Amino acid sequence: MIQKLLVANRGEIAARVMRTAHALGIGTVAVYSDPDADAPFVALADEAVRLPGASPSETYLRSDLVIAAAQATGADAVHPGYGFLSENAGFARDCAAAGLTFVGPSPEAIASMGSKLEAKALMGAAGVPVLPGATVTDDTDLDAVAEKIGFPVLVKAAFGGGGRGMRIVRSSAELADAVDGARREAASAFGDGTVFLERFVEDPRHVEVQIVGDTHGEVVHLFERECSIQRRYQKIVEESPSPAVDDALRAELGAAAVAAGKAIGYTGAGTVEFVLDHDGQFFFLEVNTRLQVEHPVTELVTGLDLVALQLRVAEGHPLPAEVTGARIDGAAIEVRLYAEDVPAGYLPATGTLHRFAMPDLPGLRVDSGVTDGSVVSPHYDPMLAKVIAHGGTRAEAARTLARALAQAGIHGVTTNRDLLVGILRDDEFLAGGTDTGYLPRHPELVTPEPDDGEPVRAVAAALALQAEHRRDAKVLRGLPSGWRNVGGPPQSVSYTVGDRTLEVSYAFRREGLAAHVNGSGRLDDEIRSHGAAPHSVTLETSGVRRTYAIHRADGHTFVDGPDGSSAFTDVPRFADPNAVAHAGSLLAPMPGTVVRVLASTGDSVTAGAALVVLEAMKMEHTVAAPVDGVVGELHVSPGDQVETRQVLAVVEDPAEVTDARGATA
Template sequence: MLRKILIANRGEIAVRIIRACAEMGIRSVAIYSEADRFALHVKKADESYCIGSEPLAGYLNPHALVNLAASTGCDAIHPGYGFLSENALFAKICKDRGLIFIGPESDVIHRMGDKTEARKAMIKAGIPVTPGSEGNVVNVEEALSIAEQIGYPIMLKATSGGGGRGIRRCDSQQELLQNYDRVISEATKAFGSADVFLEKCVVNPRHIEVQVLGDHHGNTIHLYERDCSIQRRNQKLIEIAPSPQLDEAQRQYIGGLAVLAAKAVGYTNAGTVEFLLDDKDRFYFMEMNTRVQVEHTITETITGVDIVEEQIRVAAGLPLRFKQEEIKRRGYAIQFRVNAEDPKNSFLPSFGHISRYYAPGGPGVRTDTAIYTGYEVPPFYDSMLAKVIVNAHTWEDAIKRGERALKDMGLFGIKTTIPYYLKILSHPEFRSGRFNTSFVESHPELVNYSLKPRPEVLASVIAAAMAAHTGL
């Protein structure tokens, strides 16, 4: 078993990994920029080291992180998600220095990170993919020719893209001409590659992904699916496991496809195979994420499998502890990404001082976060503050529990997406369990909520006014 792990990340995922290490008797090493000096993951780790004054540079320097891991006696690095988690070079540097990268092999990361190579691998394995270019398009003329063959609308995508960036939908030749250079520019800036490809746009699909685990002993299993259709500009907001939109036959089919896809590329550790489901109930491979997902929590909730612990065990060379037939699911789980954003103001980021915070609790509620009362939310990173996860036996009860948990949560000093999520939960389309990726754009009225002060907040305002009036 591993003895000491450097966590090449920050925020709630770093805290999540630290907790897994603590339960496994493994020492944890945190890293932080000056902007994160007072972050919770710094306080919770066994050891913590500053990686520089720049907010981002230290988290994105693979050589410096590997050097730090080696000098502090670590035998492994966990990349979490984001930052260098899907960086094939980082995984290779770890291996070259004799450190274990807690994730798949570097060649698999590279292959699945290249969207055109991933498509080719899936086609070879018999996994259905959307019609599109066979590889990267050479120029806009080739893109126009292929689009004419497969028909509009099409999706123009960065080959090395991810996280919803480097993607444009084009409904016509004119839009393709307008977006071609934009996607190349965004791809070059965000991913260091100008390569793009295109594929047929599946209009208003459902976004269904499957969690897979593979070890170095030839065992590969799935942990059922998650529904990620509630998203804004390709960024997920609310995730559900299992999908309330699938029947049992579909569930078994897509789980089998995901395992087949993972085996086809020799996948080890935790990963996610993402699919689009069209209005005729046809599944199409979209991409494979070669890391732990933000929404791994809801899969853990319905299956009882600690995915982060399994990642560490697999990296240490141990076999999976579960066979496919032993994986049982129970009820429904919903995850809400509580973001520091103001939905009423075009989701403008809302960073700053958290004057008061308390997490929701009670049966079937889990909160993963790295914030606390008095924490100063820095403006340099992703806007996600916390993940609120609820579970219940039925879909209807999970919705009710979600409403209660979000109302229980106290987070003051900045704007958050909590009121917006409550409006989504109350919408008949969501409650019916029948929605697609157009839900957010189709319901702009949901941001028209009113913010009623809680009794305790109103009481404090009245008390302050009285004190000011009386001079006390």
């Protein structure tokens, strides 16, 4: 029996494992890096051990430090979560050598699936359909191999997943650069830069099957999950069951997954991933020898706790009847709520999460690694939470989940919330039309139209601010801001949203509220105030009354209402002239590390040309020239750490760039 469990992970999965362990009477130990010292999962654990440092390579990927923490606290088992050391056969062996129970499959099973190419060969021998592919070495003739496989091809990391180290290549001209980029990304994310080429199936469905095996030779499947909606090759919407899978196909997929599990003697919870083409044919992708991020949808439709099953299998128990006889009950959908700027190309976002509040709705589950005040750092994956809804039907689950996200208070960090709500309310999604080409077919979800409700929410922000001022006034507290018996100029306040400025002017007249945004779009003919307080403003526009929740923090005003949410940055009345970047400046879109600098001072460049490549949260991001011109200033070198909006380089008009002799360049 496991008495004390060390969770060798962080964030929401660490907290999720601990909750089940506590329910089973098992003590828990957390390990944490310096940026995670105040994270919720650390507080949840019974004991916690610091791993000095910030990056994964010096903290969560240090198997020696993790095992030392287990020994120091008297833990007798280790749960690896997902990511980090979860699919590291060497770590599983080290745990066994230290007398620790590894909650997962055997080191041999992990090793057999650690190389995707070896895994494909093993699955092919077991009768599981596979796609053609080949490993890339220094001697590989890339063009010849790609032509044999057939374009388009997919460059993939041999040791890893999650979309890192992955590129689609449609011609030989793109191949070498794609391989080099994938190798760097794979080496950074997984410690091994080996990549391979594989035939790319255009716009397939990504369907995976949950398997569970015990130490007595039993392997069963717990049905499929649909994970086709992805960005940057990473899943953002997952559901069970798949809308594309009928009973016959479910039986075929389940049988193939069980065959894969038995071929490697699988124990514990794992996932066999497939691509499903438009003709209903499926092909093996990989076996994830760990718990998946999307495991909650399987738990909700089966009523099983997969972490509890992992722990009981690790203790040697056979699979119980509720597992071998599991059935599907209703439908469940999960979305991954990321800190990222979707219209900017899914750039990771960082900052302080001033508020994180989800509504309490029937059928809703939130697995979160953050809380009010959490700091989202550039060191780890930017996922804030998994939000999951279960309903009697797929449509009911989607409706509940969309409402929960729309009503949530998420303040301080840019997120993909609007994208997720748009997907869940989209007709094609609701009709089951999900494949990996879904998001490219729906650019309106990625870059939505301007928000019609934003001006009204800006007025609500301004009225809340004036209410706060009146509340704190020393005299005449009951009068609204700017009140004059004989009239007078309106009050004004300015906000920024991205690179836009909103100037709100308002006045309380005898006949009611008069408000304007940006000097036009008169709102006074259609807007009425029904009460303004520092944290709540009720406005009526075009005969419809809405109440807006207001939250001010750290120079920002967050407004949530039935018509949407806005985050406004307060503009001080007297701006700092040094805060404005020089025209033509390349600004870092997020904190990160400079990987490559692709130009030198004096180079002529065109708008859109790649100049600097940054790495943040284990993904590469290219920063391009904003205008045509000459590189007049270059402020970074490979290896430099940069902060958000730090000036990386300046592209100037050629006439303004002079050489050392003072001549015009």
